[in-house]
Each structure stands twice: as C-alpha cells, then as structure tokens.
Amino acid sequence: MKFFADTAEIAEIRDLAATGLLDGVTTNPSLVQKSGRDFVEVLREITEVCSGPVSAEVVALDYEGMMAQAEKLRRVADNIAIKVPLTPDGLKTCKTLSSDGTMVNVTLCFSPAQALLAAKAGATFISPFVGRLDDIGSNGMDLISDIRMIYDNYDFGTEILVASVRSPMHVVEAAKMGADVMTAPPKIIHQLFKHPLTDAGLAAFLKDWEATGQQI
Template sequence: MLHAQVIGKDAETMLKEARALRSIDPEIIIKVPVTPQGIKAMKLIHEEGYRITATAILTPQQALMAVKAGAEFLAPYVNRLDNICGDGVAVAAEMAQIIDNYHLDAKVLGASFKNVQQVHQLALAGIHSVTIAPDVFDHLLVHPLTDSGVSGFVSDWETVYGEGTNVLDVL
C-alpha cells in the first residue's frame, strides 16, 4: 500500500491534491491531517471513493471524528505521543478499542516508532498494523540467540556433510 500526504491548508485544496495524487496511481491511499479543514476534506475525498489515512492524530476523539469522516486508516504518531503525553502506546490502543467497541470500519496504522518495544506493545494491544523505519524493522528480526541457533545448524550440517556444503550439494 502506498500512502501519500496532502499538504493543502483548506479542504478544497486537499481535495484537488487528492485528485492529482490519484491520477498518478488509482490505488494510492490519501493521507489527510486531522484538522477541521482536514475533516472536511476527508468527507469530500471519501465521497469520491478514495481511500483515506488520517494523520497527525493525537487523541482517540480525533480518531473517532476521522473514521466518521471516512478515514479507513488512523495513523497515530506513537513516539510523538510519548514525547507529549507520556504514553503513545496507550493512546493508540484506545483508538483500536474504540474501533472494536463500535464495530467501525477502520484500522489503526501505528507510526513514528523509536524502538521495537513500542511495536511489541502495540501488537499486544491489538493494533491492526504499523509503518516502521528500516532500522526498527531490522531490530524486529535480529536477535543474537537466533544467530547462534543458525550457526549451530550450519555447524551440525557441516560436521555430517562437509564444510561449505548446503542442501543443494547433497540432493
């Protein structure tokens, strides 16, 4: 999925930007900030059948308003929330709870992470998806005990079949 941000200051400009972005790729998801003009734009953009990601969300109330205006994805900035109110994970989890409680047709797309622990906590809280930087992605996958285990597999293999061999060599 490709999400692209509109930056206009008024609803009509945001709608025009959404149309222009959509002309480049009909599958693009339009990112719209949760501001009074952004909410108006979401309604207009949604009426044209475009998919929307609401951005710059800092409260569950903003998330609810965005869903009601047509947003399919809600992108709370977890690390920014941590810096402002101290618990971005909890705020994002509340957004997911509201969606689930009221059976709303939307998903929380957690964004702005500084570490793997935030991603892990959101997964436990039932967040639907995340967008993460490459360094956080790498840290999700890398663990020294995994590397140690793989080294053990290779060592055991090479003890039986010879150093530098692999499965293709013995099939």
C-alpha cells in the same frame, strides 16, 4: 497485522517486497525531501512495486487546496491513499474523498477524541503517532489501546495505523492490542528478525555442519 514501510526509498521498498512482508507504504513530505527526487515520480514508482495502499500527503491547509492536490495525487495510481491532517478542513476533505471511494489516511493523531472524529468522517486509516507522544513523556501505546476500544464499541471500519514507530516493541505491543496496521522505517522492520539465540543457534549449526566435511 499489516506491515507498511515508512519510506520513499525505492531500493528499501523493493527489498521488503521481496520478503513478502510489505502490505503498503507511507510517505510524507519529509521522506520525499530526503530522497531528493520528484514527488509524483517517486509515488508512481512506489505504486509499481507495492500493490497495497501507498499514502501520499497533501500539503495545503485549506479544503479547496487539499481537494485540488488530492485530485492530482489520486490520478497517479488506483492504490493511492490520500493523507490529510487531522484538522477541520482535513476531515472535510476526508469525508468528500471517502464518499467518492478514495482511500484516506488521516494523519497526526494524538488523542482518542481526534481518532473518533476521523472515523466519523470516514477515514480508511487513522495514524496515531506513538513515538512522538513517548518523546513528550506520554505513553503512546495507551493511545492505541484507547482507540481500539472506541472503534470496537461502535464497529467503526477505520483501520488503526500505528505510526511514528521507534522500536520493535512498539510493533509487538501494537499487535497485542489489535492494531490493524503498523508503519515503520525499514530498519525497524529488519530489527524484528533479530534475536541473539537465533544468531547463536545458526552459528552452532554451521560449525557442526562444517565438521562433517559434507556438502549439499
């Protein structure tokens, strides 16, 4: 499974990149707004740190507007993936861009039917939002299972990018289902390291080592 960081904070991206865990980055207007910086400047800096796909979202709602914004965004770097909404105009934009060799991330997916449409439009990534489905009383992970089955039935090349990840268990369950990618805030990725037995074992080893009076 590929790990993408869902953030626009350069320091967090650099930190994850240093671990070797970072395969890509996803951004959205809300994350860029939190950073307080210029959108294109942030994107350019992220692409310099991360060589994998970096999703940049259009904010227009019509095909012509999306294409105009996509043209500007994909000039930032070769590893930019244009993020478009799962709407008729969004999928029309997806088809045009993907046919031209541009990576496209179709976002705000909440149903298997929507995921099927995105794959047929040539999406590089489909982003189902599992956490937001959980928030309204649905099981978001059921959507991942359904999409995996549909894509495998027809050998679609679109990668399932699990988004709106709220906990380490979302990551684990997605991996068990065969999702291709997950994107999460850095704090969730760091939680994957944590286990009380790891902490207890390390503390015991260090205590025993100190008792030897030795140094390395």
